Each structure stands twice: as C-alpha cells, then as structure tokens.
Amino acid sequence: xxxxxxxxxxxxxxxxxxxxxxxxxxxxxxxxxxxxxxxxxxxxxxxxxxxxxxxxxxxxxxxxxxxxxxxxxxxxxxxxxxxxxxxxxxxxxxxxxxxxxxxxxxxxxxxxxxxxxxxxxxxxxxxxxxxxxxxxxxxxxxxxxxxxxxxxxxxxxxxxxxxxxxxxxxxxxxxxxxx
Numbered sequence: 001x002x003x004x005x006x007x008x009x010x011x012x013x014x015x016x017x018x019x020x021x022x023x024x025x026x027x028x029x030x031x032x033x034x035x036x037x038x039x040x041x042x043x044x045x046x047x048x049x050x051x052x053x054x055x056x057x058x059x060x061x062x063x064x065x066x067x068x069x070x071x072x073x074x075x076x077x078x079x080x081x082x083x084x085x086x087x088x089x090x091x092x093x094x095x096x097x098x099x100x101x102x103x104x105x106x107x108x109x110x111x112x113x114x115x116x117x118x119x120x121x122x123x124x125x126x127x128x129x130x131x132x133x134x135x136x137x138x139x140x141x142x143x144x145x146x147x148x149x150x151x152x153x154x155x156x157x158x159x160x161x162x163x164x165x166x167x168x169x170x171x172x173x174x175x176x177x178x179x
Contacts, residue, residue: 064096077103077157088171095166099123099157107131107154108176112168114147121162127153129178152178 067081077100085093099105107129116123116139124136125145131154139145147153 062094067096069098075103075105077101078105083165084167085170087173091170093168093170093172097164097166099155099162099164101157101160103157103162104131105155106176107152107178108174109150109152109178110147110168110172110174111149112170112172113149114166114168114172115144116147116164116166117144118142119163119165121157121160123162123164124156124158125153126156127151 062083064081064083067083069079069081071079079098081096083094083096085091087093116125118139118141120141122141123139125139125147126132126136127147128135129152133156136154136156136158
C-alpha cells in the first residue's frame, strides 16, 4: 500500500532522493566507507545514515568550592580563586571572587579587557582615578559589565556579600599604582 506524502514531506523526500542519487553516482555503489541506507521516518524514502562522531574533548567541571581560594593580605574581605588559566599563562582565564559586605577594592587597572559577571549580590562599580561613592553603579546578580584595558575603576560590596567572576585573555595583572 503506497502512502500519499504531504507537500513538505514530498519536498524532503525529493531532496533526500536527489542527494542519495548524486552521492551514489559520484562515489559508486561499492564504496566501502559509505554508510548503509536508513529509512526516513514517516516516508518510503531511504536516506544514508549519518557517520559516527569521532571522539573529541570532554567537558571538565570546575567546582569553585574545590578551587584554591586565597585571601590577599592587602584587600580585607576578598577571596579569589583562578578557575581557568592563571595571571601569567597566555590564554583565556576565569577568576572567581568573593567580596564580603562592605569590602572595597580600590582604584586599579588591568592591562586587558575584563568581562565581569555578578553571580550573587550587587556589586557597585565606579570608573575614575578617585574612589567616589556617589559615582558607583549597581551591577545586580546576573548582570555583566566590561572594564576596558587600562581604565581606572573600583568596586564595592556596599549592601552585602557579592560573588562575581572576571574573565579575559592573559597575561593579566591588577595594578593599584594608578596616576
């Protein structure tokens, strides 16, 4: 019993048939690496099977709780952990930071563009060479901002604890000697 194809199915069946015929004509019927044909679902058309995906890299989860967290002595209330890359190794990096309520990171610059994603809390960010509480902008959880290379800026956990992540391309650094 032959089924009547709907218009879209007819177009797909024709496209598959043409593809199969062209591939068969170009490669020949006895090509050993040609995958066996597979029946297309819902039609009388036969399609070639997709080749198997070669093995590739696998995702590796990086668990922040298992990272090597450090507390810089000159920045009270700050904890930091390199999740991907390092400050000096050429390549992409991800730096996770926790800033306790009231914590401040004074005016500083980085030699590279930094993309910052606030994960929890609200981070207050200001740009300029003077830490001015009246010029900070709130960056809430889920938001992202860019600190351009060599742009003086400062951050503050004014309302509560904040966790955020900075990413960019190393080598990088944090320079507090801004003039």
